[in-house]
Amino acid sequence: MSCPKTKLISAYLDKELVLSEKAAFEIHLKGCNSCAHALEELRSLRVVFANVERLPAPYGFATRVMARTAELENKKAPWLVPFFVRFAEAAVLLVVITVGILAGKVMTNSSSATTTTNIASSLSLDLFDAAPPGSLGGAYLAMTEAKHEK
Amino acid sequence: MLFVHYDDDLIFIERFQNGDTSAFGDIVLKYQDKIYNLCRHMLRNADDAEDAAQDVFLKAYQALPKFQPEASLYTWLYRIAINTCLDYKKKPIFESLFGDSGEGERLIHDRASDAPSPEKLYQSKQIDQVLQEGLEKLSPKLRAIIILKEIEELSYEEIADTLEISMGTVKSRIARAREELRKIMQKFREQNP
Numbered sequence: 511m512s513c514p515k516t517k518l519i520s521a522y523l524d525k526e527l528v529l530s531e532k533a534a535f536e537i538h539l540k541g542c543n544s545c546a547h548a549l550e551e552l553r554s555l556r557v558v559f560a561n562v563e564r565l566p567a568p569y570g571f572a573t574r575v576m577a578r579t580a581e582l583e584n585k586k587a588p589w590l591v592p593f594f595v596r597f598a599e600a601a602v603l604l605v606v607i608t609v610g611i612l613a614g615k616v617m618t619n620s621s622s623a624t625t626t627t628n629i630a631s632s633l634s635l636d637l638f639d640a641a642p643p644g645s646l647g648g649a650y651l652a653m654t655e656a657k658h659e660k
Numbered sequence: 661m662l663f664v665h666y667d668d669d670l671i672f673i674e675r676f677q678n679g680d681t682s683a684f685g686d687i688v689l690k691y692q693d694k695i696y697n698l699c700r701h702m703l704r705n706a707d708d709a710e711d712a713a714q715d716v717f718l719k720a721y722q723a724l725p726k727f728q729p730e731a732s733l734y735t736w737l738y739r740i741a742i743n744t745c746l747d748y749k750k751k752p753i754f755e756s757l758f759g760d761s762g763e764g765e766r767l768i769h770d771r772a773s774d775a776p777s778p779e780k781l782y783q784s785k786q787i788d789q790v791l792q793e794g795l796e797k798l799s800p801k802l803r804a805i806i807i808l809k810e811i812e813e814l815s816y817e818e819i820a821d822t823l824e825i826s827m828g829t830v831k832s833r834i835a836r837a838r839e840e841l842r843k844i845m846q847k848f849r850e851q852n853p
Contacts, residue, residue: 520835559810567692575717
């Protein structure tokens with residue numbers, strides 16, 4: 511049968527009882543085999559704990575931790591480290607797009623008149639004449655007409 | 661007993677909060693052994709212990725900018741460590757079943773210089789093994805508190821600060837943890853006279 515005062519053993523062992531409680535408990539210990547026995551067992555347990563091995567952290571532990579903190583920093587501010595690289599990339603892209611647009615406009619203007627004439631001529635019925643425009647016969651007729659007008 | 665240099669902690673914190681991130685390396689070097697051992701005893705697995713200990717310092721790194729210098733750095737680190745290990749223990753049971761690397765025996769202290777007899781050495785190892793198994797049988801909260809008291813040698817006040825519990829709760833949990841371990845050790849002694 512356990513004594514109700516066994517709950518004080520732990521605090522007594524750790525010197526956490528106030529003076530009056532400590533004195534009263536020590537008197538109790540002299541007359542209580544159960545508490546005295548439990549106290550001795552807790553003292554033995556403390557010795558076992560004192561002999562538990564404390565190992566150093568694994569080799570390179572601090573280095574690995576600092577490497578992970580550096581990764582955290584990079585994730586937090588991805589724009590900071592390669593900022594100038596990203597700025598240069600954006601600038602080059604802008605230049606390429608601008609040059610492409612300008613080049614496209616220039617090519618479109620120079621070919622538009624020729625394109626219109628070709629389209630119109632391909633739709634004309636003059637194509638079926640004996641001497642259609644653009645042929646040798648058509649060119650001869652144009653020259654002779656010009657001569658007669660003179 | 662390890663003497664904790666409180667002034668160093670204040671200097672490290674001040675340097676870090678002023679932008680010197682290398683100060684955190686000094687904090688890691690100072691507390692890595694204590695945090696690693698705490699994780700080892702909580703998790704009983706060396707690999708898990710290192711992973712958990714790294715997680716502890718990463719969490720500390722992220723929270724340190726807002727750390728109040730008036731508080732105790734090492735009880736704060738212990739608090740993070742205990743919470744990290746308690747969360748770690750909630751991992752799927754498959755991992756915990758196959759993660760045991762027989763660490764229990766490696767936790768045994770073996771002082772060659774004392775040269776005990778082989779029988780005493782064997783008995784000592786057995787007792788330590790029983791202690792480790794006893795710790796494993798405790799609930800995580802009781803295991804944490806007895807490790808902080810008996811292995812890390814924190815005072816009742818420091819434990820209360822670390823675990824953010826009252827002094828009364830500290831006393832009652834320590835008493836309960838010791839009583840459970842005492843019964844386990846008593847049973848072992850009865851079976852091995």
